[in-house]
Amino acid sequence: MLAGLVHTPIARALSWALIHFLWEGAAVAALLGAALFVFRPASARVRYGLACVALCAMLAAPAVTLAILWPRIQMDAGVVIRSGAPPAAHVPAPSAPGPPPALPPDRLAWVAPLWMAGVLIFYMRTAASWAAAERLRRRGTIVASADWQDKLRALARRLRVSRPVTMLESCLAETPAVVGYLRPAILIPAGLLTGLAPEQVEAILLHELEHIRRHDYAVNVLQTLVEGLLFYHPAVWWVSGVIRAERENCCDDAVVALVGDARGYAAALAELEWRRSVGRPALAARGGNLVLRIRRLLEPQGPRSIAGPALGATLLMASIAAGLMAWQPAAPSTAIPGGIVQEPAPPAQSGERTAREELRAQLERPYQGWLAKSLAVQEAQIATPYEKWLAEDVVYIITPDEKAAFQRLQTDAEREQFIEQFWLRRDPTPGTVENEFKEEHYRRIAYANEHFTEGIIPGWKSHRGMYYIKFGPPDEIDDHRDSRPPFVAWTYHRMQPALLGAGEATVVFTDVDGSGRFVLPAHTPASAIIMGSPPRVDLRNQTATVTFNVPSFGGPTAVYIRIQSQPGGKVVEAREEASAPQYSKSFQLHLGSYSIQVFVQRPGEGVIALFPRGEGFGFIAVGHIEGHATEREQAPAADAAAVAAAVAGSAAREQSGANADEHIARVPTSDLDVTVGIKTLERKPPDPSRDVVITVEAPGASGKVEIHGEITTMAGRTVNVFAEGAVGNPYPRTIPLNPGRYRLKVLVRDPMDGRVGTRLKDFDVQP
Amino acid sequence: MPEMHEPPRPTDAELEILTVLWARGPSTVREVHSAIAQRKPTLYTTVLKMLQIMAEKSLVRRDERQRAHVYRASQPREWTQRQLAGDLLRRAFGGSASSLVLGALSASKATPEELAEIRRMIEKHEKGE
Numbered sequence: 041m042l043a044g045l046v047h048t049p050i051a052r053a054l055s056w057a058l059i060h061f062l063w064e065g066a067a068v069a070a071l072l073g074a075a076l077f078v079f080r081p082a083s084a085r086v087r088y089g090l091a092c093v094a095l096c097a098m099l100a101a102p103a104v105t106l107a108i109l110w111p112r113i114q115m116d117a118g119v120v121i122r123s124g125a126p127p128a129a130h131v132p133a134p135s136a137p138g139p140p141p142a143l144p145p146d147r148l149a150w151v152a153p154l155w156m157a158g159v160l161i162f163y164m165r166t167a168a169s170w171a172a173a174e175r176l177r178r179r180g181t182i183v184a185s186a187d188w189q190d191k192l193r194a195l196a197r198r199l200r201v202s203r204p205v206t207m208l209e210s211c212l213a214e215t216p217a218v219v220g221y222l223r224p225a226i227l228i229p230a231g232l233l234t235g236l237a238p239e240q241v242e243a244i245l246l247h248e249l250e251h252i253r254r255h256d257y258a259v260n261v262l263q264t265l266v267e268g269l270l271f272y273h274p275a276v277w278w279v280s281g282v283i284r285a286e287r288e289n290c291c292d293d294a295v296v297a298l299v300g301d302a303r304g305y306a307a308a309l310a311e312l313e314w315r316r317s318v319g320r321p322a323l324a325a326r327g328g329n330l331v332l333r334i335r336r337l338l339e340p341q342g343p344r345s346i347a348g349p350a351l352g353a354t355l356l357m358a359s360i361a362a363g364l365m366a367w368q369p370a371a372p373s374t375a376i377p378g379g380i381v382q383e384p385a386p387p388a389q390s391g392e393r394t395a396r397e398e399l400r401a402q403l404e405r406p407y408q409g410w411l412a413k414s415l416a417v418q419e420a421q422i423a424t425p426y427e428k429w430l431a432e433d434v435v436y437i438i439t440p441d442e443k444a445a446f447q448r449l450q451t452d453a454e455r456e457q458f459i460e461q462f463w464l465r466r467d468p469t470p471g472t473v474e475n476e477f478k479e480e481h482y483r484r485i486a487y488a489n490e491h492f493t494e495g496i497i498p499g500w501k502s503h504r505g506m507y508y509i510k511f512g513p514p515d516e517i518d519d520h521r522d523s524r525p526p527f528v529a530w531t532y533h534r535m536q537p538a539l540l541g542a543g544e545a546t547v548v549f550t551d552v553d554g555s556g557r558f559v560l561p562a563h564t565p566a567s568a569i570i571m572g573s574p575p576r577v578d579l580r581n582q583t584a585t586v587t588f589n590v591p592s593f594g595g596p597t598a599v600y601i602r603i604q605s606q607p608g609g610k611v612v613e614a615r616e617e618a619s620a621p622q623y624s625k626s627f628q629l630h631l632g633s634y635s636i637q638v639f640v641q642r643p644g645e646g647v648i649a650l651f652p653r654g655e656g657f658g659f660i661a662v663g664h665i666e667g668h669a670t671e672r673e674q675a676p677a678a679d680a681a682a683v684a685a686a687v688a689g690s691a692a693r694e695q696s697g698a699n700a701d702e703h704i705a706r707v708p709t710s711d712l713d714v715t716v717g718i719k720t721l722e723r724k725p726p727d728p729s730r731d732v733v734i735t736v737e738a739p740g741a742s743g744k745v746e747i748h749g750e751i752t753t754m755a756g757r758t759v760n761v762f763a764e765g766a767v768g769n770p771y772p773r774t775i776p777l778n779p780g781r782y783r784l785k786v787l788v789r790d791p792m793d794g795r796v797g798t799r800l801k802d803f804d805v806q807p
Numbered sequence: 808m809p810e811m812h813e814p815p816r817p818t819d820a821e822l823e824i825l826t827v828l829w830a831r832g833p834s835t836v837r838e839v840h841s842a843i844a845q846r847k848p849t850l851y852t853t854v855l856k857m858l859q860i861m862a863e864k865s866l867v868r869r870d871e872r873q874r875a876h877v878y879r880a881s882q883p884r885e886w887t888q889r890q891l892a893g894d895l896l897r898r899a900f901g902g903s904a905s906s907l908v909l910g911a912l913s914a915s916k917a918t919p920e921e922l923a924e925i926r927r928m929i930e931k932h933e934k935g936e
Contacts, residue, residue, distance in 0.1 A: 180822035180887070182830065183845040211826040211884050215912040230829035230884055251909045260909060287909075303932055310925045313917050330912065331921050331928075338932050726841045726851075779875075807837060807875055 049113045055151035056113075057106040061273060064101040068094050069275035076282070084289035091282040092259075098276055099266050155272065162268030169264075176227060177219045181208040188233060188241075192226070195245055198298065201253045207245075209233065214316050218248050221257045235315065240308035243295055250291040259287075285329055292337060306337040426455045432500070434462070436510040437481065484509045494557040503559050504528070504549055526551040528558055599623055712797030714738050714788045717770075720805055729778045730805050737770035738797055741790040745769050748787040753780065754802075779807035814866045814881060821861055822887065824854070825880050828867065833879035 072094040079086055183189070184207040192207045206225045213227040226248045233241055251257065263280055270276040296302045313330050430438070430446060438446075442462065449455050464470065466477040488505030489498055499505040507514075507530065514530035521528065527550040549558035601614045612627055717735040738745055744766040751760040759782070760775050782805065787798045817825060827842045828834060834842075840854040858878050861867045870877040917925065 179819050180826045182823060182826050182842050184830075185842075186845075209826060209830040211822060211829050211887055218909045230826050233830065234832070248909075256909050303929075306932075307929055309912070310929055312912055313925065314922065316912065330917050331924050334925050334928055338928055726837075726844050728837050728841055807835070 050110065051152045052149055053106055053110040053113045054155075055148050056109050057102045058151050058155055058272075059148070060105045060109075061098075061102040061270065064105065065098055065270065065273040065275040068097050068101065069279055072279060072282070084286050084293055088283060088286035088290055091279055091286060094279050095263065095266055095276070095283060098270060098273075098279065102270070158271055159268055162271050163265075166264050166268055170261075173219050176210065176212055176217075177208065177225050180211040181227065182230075183207070184209050184228065184233065191242065192245060192249075195242065196249055199246065199249050199253050199294075201249050203252065205249065205252060215312060216244050216248055218251045218257055221255070221261070224252045224257065226252075229315075232312075232315070236308065236311060239299075239304065240311060243299055243305045243308050244312065246295045246298055247291045250294040251287075254287075254290065256287055256291075260284075285332070288329070288333060289336060292333060296337065302337045306334045309337075310334060426452065426459075429459060433485070434481075436506060438462070480512075481509070484512065495555075497557070502557065504530075521551075526558075599625075601625060601627075712738050712788055712790055713740050714786060714797040714799040716784065716786060716799050716801050718784070718801065718803050723776075728807065729776050731774050732777045732803075732805060733772055733774050734784065735770050735772045736786050736788060736799075738788045738790065740797075741769050741788070742792045743769070743790075745771070746789045747771055749773070750785050751775065751777070752783050752785075754783060777805050779805045781805075814864050817861075817866055817887065820857065821866060824857060824861065825866065825887065828878060828880040829884045833870065833877045835875045835877055837875070839878070 072090060075090050076087055079090065184192075188207055192205060196205055203222075203224060206223070208225050208227050209230045209232075210227040211230045213229050215229065216232070217227045219225050219227060226245065228241075236244075263283060267276060267280050292305070295305055299305060309330065426446075430443065446455070446458055449458060463475050463478045467475040468477055485500050488500045488502070488508045492499035492502040492505040492508065494502050500509060511532060514532050516531040518529040518531070520526060527548055529548045551558050599614075599616060599618045614625055614627070616625075715737050717737070719733040719735075721731040721733065723729060723731060734749070736747055736749070747762070747767060749760075749762045753759060759777065762773060762775075782803055784801045784803065785798065823843060824839055827839045831838065831842065836851070836855045836858055839858065840849065840851045843849050843854060858867060858869075862869050862878070865881055867878045868881050870879070
């Protein structure tokens with residue numbers, strides 16, 4: 041019965057169409073190979089498009105062939121279509137009249153049913169894959185935390201992905217992946233969110249979102265269906281492989297364009313692969329394509345190995361076609377695409393050189409690293425003068441609320457109005473025509489562009505420019521360009537707007553790699569220095585002893601201590617190597633007020649302030665050592681030490697905080713009583729965290745006060761830092777905290793007379 | 808000792824709880840509950856009961872030193888993947904979702920040689936060559 045079906049004209053036509061596809065597919069693949077070779081430097085998007093067109097052509101080819109053959113076969117009613125076909129030798133001459141010859145037991149006719157069986161197997165496999173993918177979405181997954189969902193939404197907006205995307209943590213997914221088309225979900229292996237750096241997770245999320253934006257999931261399903269339909273042709277698998285590879289390249293390019301840090305992204309991908317392979321490396325020898333992708337990321341114009349597979353595929357196709365023709369001599373002679381075969385060109389030397397130059401140019405950007413990405417993104421998206429105003433002119437001074445409001449505006453008239461209001465709000469003399477604030481702001485931008493331009497980076501975008509525009513000219517500049525590595529320290533006596541409460545801050549810009557660009561310490565890899573404990577200063581017999589734990593770098597650490605009598609007097613310095621875990625140095629000092637700065641330098645790297653505070657700024661708190669001869673003589677040494685500790689500006693971070701707190705209470709002149717009230721408010725269930733209202737009050741202060749605060753866990757991990765200049769007294773602050781035990785340290789300073797008080801308090805947040 | 812023999816294959820609901828523990832680390836019942844309740848309404852007591860059952864099955868371990876008991880998964884995450892690899896469909900078709908899902912990494916893992924190569928490339932560029 042099957043034989044009856046097999047020998048219908050449609051089955052024969054189909055068989056022939058499938059056989060013809062052997063050379064048709066080879067020809068399309070060869071054309072694609074040639075096109076990819078010619079378009080070697082083209083973008084991944086172009087190459088992806090070419091491969092997609094090739095796959096469509098492969099799908100169309102047998103359909104067209106079938107459409108041409110079927111009527112002819114029906115007409116010929118069983119006459120072997122190609123007169124020269126070998127089976128013809130066994131049948132009567134085709135031209136012979138008479139009853140339609142019983143079809144020979146033509147082996148060719150079995151091609152169609154065998155093909156159908158193959159397609160069936162492949163489609164069952166696809167269905168199983170689909171079911172598995174759907175199960176992956178449902179089984180062993182939990183919704184990622186609200187923080188991450190928010191972040192994902194922000195990233196999706198940035199990529200202009202309109203569909204809602206969920207982020208699931210999965211215990212079954214081995215690598216981050218996108219599942220589903222209409223309701224896409226991004227699966228993240230459980231534990232990865234806490235295991236990778238947030239910037240790395242963000243880059244991976246951007247990659248996945250780009251897949252969603254490009255509708256890759258749907259394309260991939262269609263592609264899998266085509267593969268199943270034409271499964272027997274290696275050229276189809278090769279073209280499909282090119283599509284998959286270029287698709288990843290497209291997404292990689294999109295990520296790099298957004299975050300502007302190819303190296304960081306490559307490292308994130310590598311980190312991901314290492315995690316997946318830990319203990320269980322690939323069994324298959326063929327491995328993945330990650331080496332190629334990372335090479336492509338790091339060497340943007342480097343040689344691509346596309347010619348190799350293209351050549352291989354072409355040769356394969358050619359040999360198949362040749363074999364087919366030997367058996368079927370009448371097959372069209374164009375089957376041998378020999379003329380198109382190209383020798384893979386040797387990797388061009390000049391090409392390699394430009395790759396390296398490009399890489400160097402990339403590395404020379406001072407905003408290497410993730411912290412720069414916001415600027416890079418803004419740069420990429422600037423189109424209208426209003427966007428430029430937002431992203432360049434006022435980027436450092438606009439508040440988040442203002443920014444959000446501006447972005448909501450619809451018409452240019454509204455935007456003009458907003459900009460006018462923006463400056464008006466800041467005008468110190470609203471009645472006059474001049475807006476001093478605006479003039480000063482644009483003067484600072486011009487000054488920054490003139491003095492801080494570093495290579496291709498305009499001055500306003502350099503780190504020093506950023507500070508100059510935001511905080512104005514520093515009161516002091518310490519030039520250490522001759523040290524190694526060179527650094528420049530800017531000191532503000534009174535930073536406006538005050539980021540650190542006290543307003544006094546030193547910012548260190550270091551030329552980390554000798555490239556002539558001075559960057560903030562937080563941008564150096566050694567930001568781990570925050571682990572180091574702040575220095576303590578002990579005053580006995582007119583000797584100041586500076587003691588602190590040296591952060592362990594596994595080598596000698598250079599320490600630079602600078603003590604200056606206040607206001608702006610003599611400087612005492614010490615510069616030496618510290619190898620012991622604890623560093624201690626004594627200075628003979630006359631009575632008076634001093635400021636102290638401690639710099640630590642990891643060998644071969646940047647200079648790092650010992651207590652960087654605030655996010656990514658790297659300030660050094662500048663403190664005072666004060667003492668009065670009469671008191672010193674009468675009071676026990678501990679009191680004098682307490683004065684120093686209390687006012688060192690770091691008392692809030694002092695490890696022996698409890699002691700410092702105790703001593704301060706006994707120092708008469710610089711004392712400011714501080715009380716702290718703590719109230720816990722429940723949040724809406726099931727949210728387990730609590731809103732903790734902290735009320736800081738200094739009853740003895742003369743008016744507004746400056747407040748530093750820090751909340752740590754009992755293990756010493758900082759969970760919240762706040763610093764406010766000129767706030768009301770008492771000052772309430774609400775901080776969300778998870779249940780647990782915490783330690784609060786606050787330092788209050790009265791700006792009128794410089795008195796300082798601290799308070800340390802342990803408290804519980806009940807579950 | 809219950810730790811001596813391998814725990815049974817987790818059910819889907821148990822798997823969800825295990826995922827919370829793998830993703831967030833050792834957690835209290837309240838933390839597990841709040842993570843799961845984000846997607847579907849679940850009673851606190853249900854989660855508590857399940858965690859107790861899972862502790863009996865030695866799928867999780869309970870730390871009773873603190874006032875609020877802290878649970879943690881007794882097996883690493885990879886263990887479940889081996890456990891569930893025995894699914895019929897997987898065995899029949901030798902395939903998995905990997906051909907349809909799109910990931911940042913390809914479905915096939917890198918070989919140790921490739922990993923070494925990747926490490927070398929990144930280190931080279933870190934030096935700024």
